[in-house]
Amino acid sequence: MEASKRQDLLTLMADKMNRAVRLYLENCSRCGTCIDACHAYASTRDIRFSAVGRAQNVRRLFENYFRVTGKIAPWLNDAETLDEAWMDKLYETAFSCTGCRRCMVYCPFGIDTQQIQAIAKALLIGMDMDPKPLTMRARGEIDKAKNLELTRQKLEKELTGVKAELLEKYPSLEGKEIVPLDKEGANILFVSMVEKPSIASGAAILNAAGESWSLSYFEAVNFGAFAGNANMSEQIYGRIVAEAERLRVKELVICECGTAYRIMKHIIGKRSFRVISILELVNRYLTEGRIKLDKSSIEGTVTYHDPCQIARNSGVYEAPRNVIRAFTDSFVEMIPNRSENWCCGGGGGLVIAQEPEFRMMTSRVKADQIRAAGADILATACEMCLAQLKDLNDEFELETDVKLVSDLVYEALVFS
Amino acid sequence: MVNAFWYFVMVPMVYISVIWCLVGIVVRIAQVVREPRPPHTLRIFRDDETPEDPLGAGLGAAFLDALTMPSIRRYQPVFWVFLMIFHVSLLVLVVAHLDILPQINILSAESQHMLGNGSVGVFFTVSLAYFLLRRFKGPVREVSVASDYLLLVLLLSIAITGDVISWGNSWTEQGFVITKQEFGQYMTGLLTLSFADPLKLLPGTHYVVIGTHVLLVNLLLIFLPFSNLMHTCFSVPLNALRRG
Structure with missing residues (x-):
């Protein structure tokens, strides 16, 4: 050198x-x-x-x-x-x-x-x-903010499918603004993964609660943080911060993305809005009686994987458990759990930056832990964990159904 | 020539080492303090905490963490027992050495023994021996570096020479060779900058053992600011970072 x-x-x-x-x-x-x-x-x-x-x-x-x-x-x-x-x-x-x-x-x-x-x-x-798949994705995220009109067009195309799905499931939404964009003064700016499943479950919950909300143009995930590029990371979260401040929302609600939640909650500093995760919001709605869940719609035992960035690195331990207990009486804890839970082995962008062989080799202990829990459904609250846990489920033949908690809420949601 | 060497070790070198150590510690602390603060929290949330309702933050809790090492107690209980023995006996040994001074009388001024009658040093030695042996096996061996062994050998040598002074000194037919009062005179001489020759205060063949003990302590003081023994100063702020 x-x-x-x-x-x-x-x-x-x-x-x-x-x-x-x-x-x-x-x-x-x-x-x-x-x-x-x-x-x-x-x-x-x-x-x-x-x-x-x-x-x-x-x-x-x-x-x-x-x-x-x-x-x-x-x-x-x-x-x-x-x-x-x-x-x-x-x-x-x-x-x-x-x-x-x-x-x-x-x-x-x-x-x-x-x-x-x-x-x-x-x-x-x-x-x-640096791993180029991460850096390229980070660059893509930054470019979205530079060409907002193109971003909006792409998002609206995605929303067509979301709206169709929600209308089919909940006909009472006909004639209503199902997924609002650019709604100034809304209570909530919901930051999804800008993909149909993530938007649909979030939109269903927010509509069921009768919330005043707006959907963010941008995805929550921060590939700049995964790559370790502080400058890119700042530009990526900066898009969302600017949007929230422009719309003067009271709360920024982050979908199930561990890194995004930790960044927005603990790293961006004090802002004019409060940051919460979608599961904290659902827990609040349940406590206030603003939404109801049907316990008969989820069958089998459910266990929960605490995503590292949401749990030990941010303190969200009980809200997901309260939400799960609202749609099932068959909740079993994984051992160890909470601050001692084993990492899924895919965080920090490794789901993208590392070969699957490496991720499987280094996550045997996680597979053993899941198997020992013996649950029919493995719920989690992070998209990266979800991807890794699905891979583990296949590789180690764990025979469990891996899902996001919000998707299970979406399944059990009673829409009045 | 030999006497001059031991005089240097027992008097001027003590001053040099203490000053070196204190200046070194101040420099190390200054190196940390002059760095910018971390830009965001590095906290770990305990199971009973929430993002909005953090518990146990602050220096008090961090001090308790540093003192009681709860994570080691939970995950490596045997190691923790030896760590507690080590740290408690180290504290007692510091007090016992201060008690040698005539002005401090935790034990009566006439007592021939040091605080603990020599037993504290044995606990100290056994715990150090455990730490050293631990570095020769398993994954800890794979991550250990030369300074880890060197530091433990140095500490163990200090402990063993200390034990010899405590035990060997009293296990003679005539009883104590050098009394606590004589050690007190030597330390008073150091404190009052008398530059008196310790050989006249500490008679007999044990003088070489005492000289070796002091020499090793001097070396430890010189090495301390560069070693991971600096965790003595930094474990509280480190735990405070984790506590948020």
């Missing part, structure tokens, strides 16, 4: 530094408590796929270029030189980890591997080694 290139990358690394990151890089005792926390390690017993194993790839560079000990006695903490071979190690750090932060629950210091992983991702972008 050329010296100037290395210097550029080290500047990128320095740019990622803040108080937390420095503490995370300098304070690991390598006690190994985090090792068993990672689903990838638990499934493979390969130390490269443990939190500390991944973090060490970044920490060894930090030792070489940012610490005195690395210059005086590089052998002391295994200081490493940044070169092409080490970039491959960084790729491993960045894209063998889902950023689920389960290791943070185990670590006595609470070291956030996702923050260390972000350094690896930044360096990969600097070397043009």
Whole structure:
């Protein structure tokens, strides 16, 4: 690697530094408590796929270029030189980890591997080694905001199918604005996946509750965040923030997308609107009696997979469970659950960035957990989890029906 | 020449190491503080928390986390037992060393023993031996680096020489070779910058063991600001980040 290139990358690394990151890089005792926390390690017993194993790839560079000990006695903490071979190690750090932060629950210091992983991702972008399927999708998301008229035309085409489906299911919606767009002063801006299933279930719930709402032009998912590109991520969530502020909505409701929810809830900072997830909204409607669910419409036992970004990283634990209990009496908990739930193995964009073989190999422990729950239906609240869990269901022949909670609500919705 | 060496270790080097350590710690803390704050929360939500109703945030809870290490207690209970033994005995040893000073009398001034009668040092040594052995097996071995072993060997050597001073010193036919009061005079000399020769205060063959103990502690103090022992300063802010 050329010296100037290395210097550029080290500047990128320095740019990622803040108080937390420095503490995370300098304070690991390598006690190994985090090792068993990672689903990838638990499934493979390969130390490269443990939190500390991944973090060490970044920490060894930090030792070489940012610490005195690395210059005086590089052998002391295994200081490493940044070169092409080490970039491959960084790729491993960045894209063998889902950023689920389960290791943070185990670590006595609470070291956030996702923050260390972000350094690896930044360096990969600097070397043009970022996974192109993620970056291309992120670019596509940004382009949507640049050509709003084209975006609207495409969305309206999608909405034709949604409206037809809802009218067929709920004829009483005839003559009403089933999926409003650009509704200024609405209570709610609903951010879907801009695909028929996601819009349809959300629209059905919002209409059933008689809500004043508007559908966002943009999809919730943030591929910039998955790629580790802070600039792209900001542009992507910025589209939605701008739309919500333009329409002066009171609440921004995020569909079942873990990363989108965490970004909007905890990362964008204080805004004029409140951010909640669709399941928190459904839970509220149920509590207020604004919607009703028919328990006879869902057959079999149901278990729930806590998506990492919604649960341990955002605190949404009870709302999905309350919603599930509203449409079934046969709810069984997966063990472990809540903050200790195993990651599905597809988060952090790995569903797109990684080969299915890798995702299956590193998620055996998740498959075992699902099998042990023995439920007929496996419900979750994140599209990425859904995709990964469906793959696991097929690969490990788990014989369960994998669904989003909102889809089950849609099935059980009593429309008056 | 030999006496000059031990004098250097027992007096000037103690000052050098302490000053080095304190300055090093301040520099390390400054390095962290001068970095920008993280742009958003890095909190982990516990099972009884909600996005709108966070519980247990703040430094108090983080301090308790740092002190009691609940995650290790839950996931590695055997390791936790040894960690607690280590940290509690370390705390008692610090107090016991302070008690050597004539001005502090947790034990009576006439007591020949240090606080704990030498038993605390044994607990300290056993826990360190466990930590070291743990690094030679399983996945922990795969992630350990040279400094991890070096630090534990250094701490263990300090502990063993301390045990020898505590136990060997008293297991003679004549009873104690060097008394607590004599150690007190040496430490008072250090505190009052008298630069007196400790050899005159601490007589007998045990002087070499005491010198070695002090030398190793000096080395530890020099190494400390560069080591992961800095978690002593940083585990509370780290846990505060997780608590949000």
